[in-house]
Amino acid sequence: MQRPPANTFNLEYLHEITNSLDEISKQKLKGVILTSAIPNIFSAGLDIKEFYKPDLQRLENFWSSVQDVFIKLLDLDFATAAAINGHAPAAGCVLSLSCEYRAMVNGNYKIGLNEAALGIITTPWIQAMMYQVIPMKHTETALTTAKLFDVDEALQIGLIDEIASNKEDAINRCKQYIRKFDKIPLHARALTKQRMRQTPIKILREQRDEDIRMFVDVVMNPSVQDNLKDYVEKLKNKKKK
Numbered sequence: 457m458q459r460p461p462a463n464t465f466n467l468e469y470l471h472e473i474t475n476s477l478d479e480i481s482k483q484k485l486k487g488v489i490l491t492s493a494i495p496n497i498f499s500a501g502l503d504i505k506e507f508y509k510p511d512l513q514r515l516e517n518f519w520s521s522v523q524d525v526f527i528k529l530l531d532l533d534f535a536t537a538a539a540i541n542g543h544a545p546a547a548g549c550v551l552s553l554s555c556e557y558r559a560m561v562n563g564n565y566k567i568g569l570n571e572a573a574l575g576i577i578t579t580p581w582i583q584a585m586m587y588q589v590i591p592m593k594h595t596e597t598a599l600t601t602a603k604l605f606d607v608d609e610a611l612q613i614g615l616i617d618e619i620a621s622n623k624e625d626a627i628n629r630c631k632q633y634i635r636k637f638d639k640i641p642l643h644a645r646a647l648t649k650q651r652m653r654q655t656p657i658k659i660l661r662e663q664r665d666e667d668i669r670m671f672v673d674v675v676m677n678p679s680v681q682d683n684l685k686d687y688v689e690k691l692k693n694k695k696k697k
């Protein structure tokens with residue numbers, strides 16, 4: 457990913473990612489590694505500008521495009537791994553959860569689902585992605601407290617699989633993970649993966665419209681817009697301090 461300053465996902469970038477995923481799906485790849493070209497930030501998640509004072513039509517398109525990206529990522533036949541070389545809050549964390557394996561670079565970085573701090577509620581498919589990786593009990597506490605884990609905590613809880621010393625090391629660990637499947641028949645691997653992930657995939661396939669409605673209702677709530685205003689202000693003011 458290379459969308460400065462923070463690899464946030466806006467509508468256009470989501471379209472770009474969908475197109476890239478369509479392109480790579482046509483190739484006979486062994487695996488894909490997601491990482492960031494921006495030092496210290498894997499992805500800061502969804503671009504808040506998309507849902508602070510939004511245009512309604514664009515907001516619906518935006519969430520539909522989020523759904524497109526994640527259904528494709530969850531469903532990819534080949535192996536997926538994340539070399540997390542920096543902060544991965546919110547949708548940045550969701551992106552890593554869509555992968556089968558996560559190596560995170562050691563550093564003063566945070567990863568987790570902090571949506572509640574913005575006043576927004578994670579949708580059921582995102583919750584399912586989290587509790588399929590870490591236990592339900594920890595998921596509930598992490599989501600309700602908007603917990604962002606440091607690298608050691610993330611390893612301890614199982615949110616990441618390994619700690620890497622730098623980006624190159626993280627990528628090498630991802631490659632090693634992908635090589636594990638060299639001798640496994642592709643269709644068996646792919647179907648096993650899809651069945652393991654059927655909860656979020658099913659919600660994304662069968663409850664798309666309801667999911668969009670839920671997102672729009674949450675975001676358009678005046679108190680959520682007030683929270684977002686404060687959050688955007690805080691982000692802007694960080695630099696002034």
Ligand SMILES: CCCC/C=C\CC(=O)SCCNC(=O)CCNC(=O)[C@H](O)C(C)(C)COP(=O)(O)OP(=O)(O)OC[C@H]1O[C@@H](n2cnc3c(N)ncnc32)[C@H](O)[C@@H]1OP(=O)(O)O
Binds near residue numbers: 503548574671
């Ligand atoms: C139904 C709902 C389900 C929703 C699912 C997902 C929701 C989301 O993804 S909401 C997005 C939540 N993301 C965050 O809360 C992260 C916010 N960002 C940060 O905490 C920090 O930026 C981060 C720790 C990632 C990096 O810190 P720094 O290295 O110190 O960088 P800056 O904070 O200075 O950021 C650089 C630049 O990027 C802008 N930015 C950061 N995050 C976002 C964002 N999510 N959306 C829009 N813009 C963002 C930040 O304002 C800075 O901009 P400039 O000041 O113009 O340089």
